[in-house]
Amino acid sequence: MYGTGILKGMGVTIRHLVDSFVDDMRFLGQRYYSDSSMNIRQGTEGRGVFTVQYPDEKLPVPEQFRFIPFLLYENNEDGSTTDRCTSCGICAKVCPPQCIWIERSSDPDTGRPIPEPTNFYIDIDICMNCGYCAEYCPFDAIKMDHDYELASYDRTEAHIFDKARLDKPVEYYASIRPNDYLAEETARAEELAKKAAKKEAAAARKAAAAAKKAAAEDN
């Protein structure tokens, strides 16, 4: 019969409309106005209205979300800070659009390079958010950020981020990527423990050898 296809289609549209209200009742009070509301509204169970009223509400980004790199520094107990970056240049070499510029420090007296950057620039207009710098950094010194609201009125100088703009404390990193941070810290602690154990073993071997030698000399 002519027209049944169109009626069926309208049925689907109406069901979508009704589903919103059904879900509102089913998850009473949980579908809006809270951080976890998206888990229901955009979860696999959710039906009906799906949209996020940005900027009034924001979709929480997953931990792996990546947007524009930043540099990590550690807060020391005496109030000073230490950069994790050693200016080894791997991020600048692996960067596909070549948007990272690093100035390596050098000792004013000897002229020899010092493992820390004098300055560090990222042109965020060129950055393609691939995440390679963070992935291949051997010192966990550069990581991808979660902050995606970077619009500005000037597209020239304001979009070249320097070190002051890129620097963020390790605590911030731990807050946006808790699992990654934990895994890295555990790996680092293990590495240190292994190194210490190796050192101890070497020292013990040395002592044993010395004792043996002394014993041999005694004989």
Add this chain to the structure above:
Amino acid sequence: MSDKDSLDNMPVNEVASDSLVARFDGEVRSDTREGYEGYIVDANMLPEVASVLRDDLGYDYLSSVTGVDYIDDNHIEVVYHADQTTGGKGINLKVQLDRENPIVPTLVPIYPGADFQEREVFDMYGVKFDGHPNLRRILMWDGFHGYPLRKDWKEAYYEEDIKPFDSRWPGGGVKRSEADNPYGKNVNYPPGFDINNWTPETDDSLYESLEKTNSNGKSLHTDSIVVNIGPQHPSTHGVFRMVVALDGETITDLQPVMGYLHRNHEKIGERNTFLQNMPYTDRLDYLCSMSNNLGYALAVEQLMGADVPERAQYIRVLMAELTRISNHMWAIGFLLNDLGAFQTPALYAIRARELILDVFEATAGSRMMCNYMRFGGLARDFPDTLRGEDTVKFITDLVDNTLPKAIDELDHFLTANEIVRSRCIGVGVLPPDKAIAYSTGGPLLRASGVSYDLRTADPYSIYDRFDFNICTRSNGDVYDRYLVRVDEMRESTRICQQVMRDIPAEGEIFSGKPQYSVKVPAGESYGRVENPKGELGYYVVSTGKANPYRYHVRAPSFVNLTVLGELCKGHKVADAVVILGSIDIVLGEVDR
């Protein structure tokens, strides 16, 4: 029977080599360079060899045509890849031409699908295809000076031949390219060019080349007119232009004009290191970045001989199939937009796609620019949780319930709809022989009844382990292409369900130690995958250095457009919009 069996079991290339080399003694030689395979053919013999290849050996499908500039040997090589639609490994032919005056006979009469690809090689390398019916630039504009993919050509903001650039470390010295090379000063004029007496090239020759018919006394006299649809037009899915010759409301000829989004992707790829190309592949067909990644990873892994761990293989297939579903959702949604059903069907389709993008975002870090595959595995494993749920549970739920339901709903919503049926059935019919001849791929080819899908024709990754059907339809019109897409989504959910059932719960996702600079032995490789839109191929040539010597993308959207003009002839203007929608193109990939 046993004779046929032994012939079937014989590697296809051997059969071909026996006949080809024997039949064209001296004119066809095996390519003996290290890491290369295939045959080198004398230029003047090419049409004859191609006829034998197509008619006697069954290589009826010309997959790719491209060029390589071997500047040190002073020749340009044109590389042809041909396949059998019955399946099996492909074969490649090469013609070596003089760099100063490269001329080769065209293959358009034998393989009409070579049309646009030969024009691209002409555009990029200056190779003249003798006898080509319409040898004009295709991606660059007519007045463009130079051949952008030749090794001695330099782009507007040229810095160095290869990355990484020396200026980035340890000296620093940040600057914007425009500061060094301001707009207007970054152009390279040919010798003797006088900008004051220059008149811009017009499209007159293009308009005149269109086939026009006037109503000849049978009815009212109407003038034949030329209409430009696009480049800025809501129905062209991007910056794309169709030049249409009309007789009244009926299309007598149609020429696609493209290249508005051309960024010389392949030149960028040759400046990049192997690894740096990965995120660039995301930006080809930006709806299918996962499977773009997969194709490129396969091409380079072929050269490296890298192993991929079991778990990574499963995740790769899962991601590629989820990509197929999300792409087809998009394609169907926007086909309905082209039909005039504004946004409602599109948004219902996109709603289901959104959940797939959530999986991509949580796993790869980005919804669309995934950059997820690496040579020898993946960038990272699944996260623990997704939208507050266990990730594995979320994905299992998705592929077991949510997606099948969404596909069923779309089917229920649209398939029987009278307007969809009357606008789509019998429109843009592509017969199977033409579909093969024009090298079309994906749903476009399968809707014409050709059961050719690389996942079974030349299986890659671990597709041989899954139980799924290749979906075909027989009429080859817009409606059948829509139905094939719906069927393919169902098959893809079946593959995903099998992946979630069989995937090892634990395991490595990367073999070896991740390195920012990979070693790739010298040689050539052609890695290809069945992308949602058709065969996506990467032709990569390595010289053993850190950068690919040649990096070519055989883009399915681009090759599928070759047949657009043929499909639209005789239909109305409004149908051209629907036919374009049913081919399903993405301009990031067409223009590269």
